[in-house]
Amino acid sequence: MPVIFLHNKRCRLPICLFLALVLITLPSAVHSASIELWHAHQARNFIESVIEVFEEEAGIDAKVVAYSPDSVKAELLLNSGSGLLPDVIIVPSDFLGLYHELRLASLPPSWNLPTTGKQALGTTQINSNQYGIPIIQGNHLMLFYNKRFVDKPASTWKELLEKKQALEAKNISTIGWNYGEMYWFVSFLGAFGGWPMDAGKITLNTPELVRTLPFYQSLSSRGLLPQHCDYSCAQRDFVNGKFAYAINGDWAYADFKKELGQDLGLALLPTIEGIPMQPMSSTYVLAFPLLKPNSEKYEILLELARLFQREDIQRQIYDDYQLLPINKTVYEQVSSQASGDARIILEQLNFTRPMPSDPGMSIAWQAMSKGYQRYMNHGFSAEDAAAYMQNLAEREYERFMQKK
Amino acid sequence: MQIRHLIAIIIVLAAVLPSLAISLVMLNQQHRATEKxxxxxxxxxxxxxxxxxxxxxxxxxxxxxxxxxxxxxxxxxxxxxxxxxxxxxxxxxxxxxxxxxxxxxxxxxxxxxxxxxxxxxxxxxxxxxxxxxxxxxxxxxxxxxxxxxxxxxxxxxxxxxxxxxxxxxxxxxxxxxxxxxxxxxxxxxxxxxxxxxxxxxxxxxxxxxxxxELRDDETISLRQGSNLLASTAKVGVNMDAQDLLLTSREGQINSEHTENAIPLTLQMQVSRSGRMQELDASLNTLYKGIAIAIALSLLAALLIVRWLSKPIAMMSDTIKRYSQGNYQPIEIDLKYQELKAVSRLLVDMGQTIQQQFDTLRNKNIELQKVSELKDEYLAKVKALNEQLEQRVEEKTKELRLTLEREEDNRQLLQNLLRLSIDLQACDSVEEVVELCLKQIPHLYSGSPLAVYLSQTRYQSSSLHTHTFDEDEKDWLYHELCAIEQPSSQALPDTLEFGVENYSLIRLASMHTKLLGVLVLKSKRIRGEQRDFLTLFAKQASAIIETVRLTQELAAMARTDGLTELANRKAFDEAYERERITHERYPDRKSAIFIIDANNLKFINDQYGHACGDRLIVTVAGILKRECRKSDQIFRLGGDEFAIIVRNGGIEICQALTDRLLNAQKNSQIQAVRENGSTQILEVSFSIGFASTEEASIGQLLHQADKRMYEHKNAYRNPTETAKP
CATH class of the missing domain: 3.30.450.20 (PAS domain)
Known part of the structure; x- marks a missing residue:
């Protein structure tokens, strides 16, 4: 068949051009590699913009897959079982506790740039091994409000309850957040002096948690927010003006600012009878499943890790998305020059507590969620729910460790 | 029953009954089909x-x-x-x-x-x-x-x-x-x-x-055999048994993937009436068709009835017109020969009756004219009667008013006469005034009265009334005082103050001197009533004048003409009253002063009686000036004066003596000799007093007189010292 084409003079020129093109591009196609990145960060634009820079600078194709935050952990675990994991993932630092299940590679110190903050690096280390490269920090909850409905933001939960009736008269709900999600619940637990883990041990059956549960439940039973409020309350419904306030993470700030513009207000989380709430803070990290030192992609991924840590990229991430940098120089500049909303984001960070990266943390999240459901929907008392959480977490942690 | 109605009934029944019977048969068949x-x-x-x-x-x-x-x-x-x-x-x-x-x-x-x-x-x-x-x-x-x-x-x-x-x-x-x-x-x-x-x-x-699939009032239930497992309706809520329809179907819950099956009977309870509503819609169409068919039959029947019965109706109308007196023949088409013959007969009869009616109408017109004339005459007589009755009534009313006025006047005159008699009994002007104020308002419909009394030698002018307010009283008093001035005009008949009207009646003496005024607060009183009051005023004037003259005479009898002090007669009466009073009230102190002007005889002799009179008048002036108002001063005669001192203890008497002696020190009179030369003479008098504090009432005069002479002797012989 090619012979026939070659004898056809009208077809000769296009075929020659095609063959020339194939010959020119063949060497680079053979040597180029592509990487796949999974993440579940809401401000996905910041990841995609850095990846674009990476593609331009390194000449490497990168496929970015954005998962729902609710399902990313299960997806990773499922795919880990079948060996179908991506080259790199961007996850909260507590995922690193599952380094065994996610087949994460331990990274040598040379992967860190000297400008990366020590505290941020600390969130990536488990048992003296580093399993991730921090790229942003913060990820803490804030109080957002809509200035069209709120002149001066409430500083206490009592104030919020007092403002409920006036807002409802305008057909506006007071506040929304992902009520059933434990990342939000832990902020309240912190105000009561509790914390899910202490020195590597799960600490759920505590008087602090027993006191937190009824207070948390009372917020919905008193009509401050619907009991079935999910993440859409804190995101879509807040943007659409259905809620006057929302509790959401700093990752949502850029989207809110884009949608609400000058109407967006930012404040510290309300205090509980004068005691500040204590949301978790963490880093988002790059982690590398199935990475092998001598593999073809090793250097590529190292380059990616360094790019994310680079000062100009860190500054760009902050400037464009208000996500707090892990680069010491940039962070110090940001801290000293912060004003307006940026200053409030940093102020709230001062009231946070780092999220443990221990393997038990993942177990604790699940156990808290199940105990919470039993308290809210199945008639468990606060004491029974706390005991249930603790027993379940310990039992499952034991099973988890046995499998290792 | 009328013939045409009978015809109508027969034709309508013939048209409708067959349609109705056919419709009922069709409906029955349709109903069965609907049930099925x-x-x-x-x-x-x-x-x-x-x-x-x-x-x-x-x-x-x-x-x-x-x-x-x-x-x-x-x-x-x-x-x-x-x-x-x-x-x-x-x-x-x-x-x-x-x-x-x-x-x-x-x-x-x-x-x-x-x-x-x-x-x-x-x-x-x-x-x-x-x-x-x-x-x-x-x-x-x-x-x-x-x-x-x-x-x-x-x-x-x-x-x-x-x-x-x-x-x-x-x-x-x-x-x-x-x-x-x-x-x-x-x-x-x-x-x-x-x-x-x-x-x-x-x-x-x-x-x-x-x-x-169910309607609101329908239920579905799940059963196992005869046992009711569940139902969409509450237990005990039953439908009307007449209206209830039950339908069941055996079944089971299972599928190709289930190990076991659960047998269930599906039972539906429906309302017959509810379900029939849709099916009844088709019946309704049939009903409408039948109704339209019957209506059309009825319409056709009615048109036939109308055509057939029209001549009968016209004949009936003609007879009705004749019975109502309308005999004008009308051209109508009666269609039937029998009816036409009857119509001709009626026309003939009508013409005959019409002629008789015309004759009667002419006679009636004549009688009508006579009747109108009679009515016109009767109307005139009636008008005359009414005019006479009106005049009689007016005269009667006038007479009655005159009689009433005369009766009022007579009554007023009688009362005034009675009042005049009462007036005669009055001993003082005050009684006259009081009587007028009490009685006259009753006689003049309760009109308030005021009595003004002119100034006399012994009394200033005064206004007496019970019912006038203070402003009104001040104004009236001022007006009457002004009228009384010599320069003023004569007394007017009335005065006006705001909206009020006051009638004035003069009280005058026989010599037309104004004694006072009666003031009646009233609209203008009628001539006769005013005359009566004027007459009464004259009588009252006479009484007032008499009383005043009597009082003046009595006063003159007790007054010294030169000094205008009370005279000896008055002293005697006063001394007697004091004595009686003291006897009744022994604790009350009284005293008597005897004062005697010194050198009166000498002055009379040297300078004439006029000069002596000036001495007496000057002494009287000192006494009047220095005595208290409660003290009574008398000229007993010649150069001798007396003073009756109420509450006259010795201390008070001594104080009066000191005042009098002190007053006489600088008192002088100018004397003119016969040759025309003048000389200043000292005024001097001697004083003696006695008080019940030291003597009995009967001894007072004597004691005082004695002390006066002692004082006089001391005056004549300065070497002697004597106390008054």
Missing amino acids: SLAHELGRVLETMSGDVGFKFATFSTNYKLFSSERLLTQALDSFLFSSHAYRAMERFVEQSPLVNSIFLLDIDLQVVEEFNGSIVGLENSNVHAQLQSAIAQKKIKDGRQYLVLFEDYTLVKGTRESQNPIPNSPFGVAVISPLYLHVLQEGLSRSPEGYLVAILPFQEIYSILEP
């Missing part, structure tokens, strides 16, 4: 419902089987970290399965690993848990087939027991249990489950499939 159609419709509805339930359950069962093979469920059983993933999958499954209310994931020990929308406590307490254990033990759950259990605990589903199934001792729905396997083996090899899925299908969800 209703039965067919109910059967079809029940079949549809049964099919819907079967189809929905089969769809659920197939999906459930597929869902049971989801790997993530067994992974959730294996790893705690997957449980939230399983939760979301279960959530999606429930949301996409209309029959399913909640779902549970149980491990091999039948512990709840995860659930969505379910009640863990409800499941653990329900018979499902026990039946599941029993079924596992009996190996009824096998080969991935689903096992059905009727659950009996309402807490498995949210909502009250009543809202779910009000029938006592009945289940609330079906629990579908599916085993979960880790490995997929070849057909025929036995496997052991890793856990179980339990889906809860409440009857409420089954009703939600069936209810769109």
Whole structure:
């Protein structure tokens, strides 16, 4: 068949051009590699913009897959079982506790740039091994409000309850957040002096948690927010003006600012009878499943890790998305020059507590969620729910460790 | 009955009755067809419902089987970290399965690993848990087939027991249990489950499939044999037995994937009237057709009746006109020969009657004219009578008013005469005034009265009234004082003050000197009444003048003309009164002074009596000036004066003596000699007093006189010292 084409003079020129093109591009196609990145960060634009820079600078194709935050952990675990994991993932630092299940590679110190903050690096280390490269920090909850409905933001939960009736008269709900999600619940637990883990041990059956549960439940039973409020309350419904306030993470700030513009207000989380709430803070990290030192992609991924840590990229991430940098120089500049909303984001960070990266943390999240459901929907008392959480977490942690 | 009505009835009946009979037959046949159609419709509805339930359950069962093979469920059983993933999958499954209310994931020990929308406590307490254990033990759950259990605990589903199934001792729905396997083996090899899925299908969800087929008042119930399991209506709410239709269909809940089946009878209770509404719509069309046909028959019949009975009606009208006196012949077409003959006869009769009526009408016109003349005459007589009666009435009224006025005047005159008699009895002007003020207002319809009295030698002018207010009184007094001035004009008849009117009646002496004025606060009083009051005023004037003259004479008899002091007669009377008073009240002190002007005789002799009179007047002036108002001063005669001192203790008497002696020191009179030369003479008098504090009342005069002479002797012989 090619012979026939070659004898056809009208077809000769296009075929020659095609063959020339194939010959020119063949060497680079053979040597180029592509990487796949999974993440579940809401401000996905910041990841995609850095990846674009990476593609331009390194000449490497990168496929970015954005998962729902609710399902990313299960997806990773499922795919880990079948060996179908991506080259790199961007996850909260507590995922690193599952380094065994996610087949994460331990990274040598040379992967860190000297400008990366020590505290941020600390969130990536488990048992003296580093399993991730921090790229942003913060990820803490804030109080957002809509200035069209709120002149001066409430500083206490009592104030919020007092403002409920006036807002409802305008057909506006007071506040929304992902009520059933434990990342939000832990902020309240912190105000009561509790914390899910202490020195590597799960600490759920505590008087602090027993006191937190009824207070948390009372917020919905008193009509401050619907009991079935999910993440859409804190995101879509807040943007659409259905809620006057929302509790959401700093990752949502850029989207809110884009949608609400000058109407967006930012404040510290309300205090509980004068005691500040204590949301978790963490880093988002790059982690590398199935990475092998001598593999073809090793250097590529190292380059990616360094790019994310680079000062100009860190500054760009902050400037464009208000996500707090892990680069010491940039962070110090940001801290000293912060004003307006940026200053409030940093102020709230001062009231946070780092999220443990221990393997038990993942177990604790699940156990808290199940105990919470039993308290809210199945008639468990606060004491029974706390005991249930603790027993379940310990039992499952034991099973988890046995499998290792 | 009229002939034309009879014709109408016959024709209408002939037209309508056959149509009506045919219509009834058609309606009967249609009704039977409708009943048959209703039965067919109910059967079809029940079949549809049964099919819907079967189809929905089969769809659920197939999906459930597929869902049971989801790997993530067994992974959730294996790893705690997957449980939230399983939760979301279960959530999606429930949301996409209309029959399913909640779902549970149980491990091999039948512990709840995860659930969505379910009640863990409800499941653990329900018979499902026990039946599941029993079924596992009996190996009824096998080969991935689903096992059905009727659950009996309402807490498995949210909502009250009543809202779910009000029938006592009945289940609330079906629990579908599916085993979960880790490995997929070849057909025929036995496997052991890793856990179980339990889906809860409440009857409420089954009703939600069936209810769109039902009307508001219809119910569907689920039965097992004769036992009622569940119903969409509350127990005890019964429809009208006459209206109730029951239709049943045997069936069972199962599918190709279920191990067992649950037999259920679907029974529908419908309202006959409700269901018949649609079918009645076709009957309504028939009813309308029949009604239109009958109406058209009726219309045609009526047109025929109208055509046939028109000549009879015209003849009837003609007779009615004749009976009402209208005999004018009208050209009408009566169609029938018999009616035409009757019409001609009537025309002839009518002409004859008309002629007789014309004669009678002429006679009536003449009688009418006579009657009109009579009425005109009677009207004139009546008008004259009325005029006379009016004049008599006016005269009578005038006479009555005159009589009344005369009677009033007579009464007034009589009262005034009576008042005049009372007037005669008055001894003082005050009594006259009081009588006038009391009586005259009664005689003049209660009009208030004031009495003005002119100034006399002994009294200033005064105004007396009981009823005038102060402003009014001041104004009136001022006006009357002004009128009394010599320069003023004569007394007017009336005065006006604001809106009030005052009639003035003069009180005058015989020499027309104004004594006073009667002032009646009233509108102008009539001539005669004013005359009567004037007459009364004259009598009152006479009385007042008499009283005043009498008083003046009495005063003159007791007054010294030169000094205008009381004279000897007055002293005697006063001394007697003082004596009587003292005898009645011995503690009251009294005293008498005797004063005698010195050198009177010498002055009279040297300078004449005029000069002596000046001495007397000067002494009297000193006494008047120095004495208290309560002291009474008298000139006893010649150069001798007396003073009666009330409350006259010795101390008071001595003080008066000192004042008098002190006053005389600088008192002088100018004397003119006969040759015209003048000389200043000292005024001097001697004083003696006596008080009841030191002497009896009867000795006072004597004692005082004695002391006066002692004082006089001392004056004449300055070497002697004597106290007054």
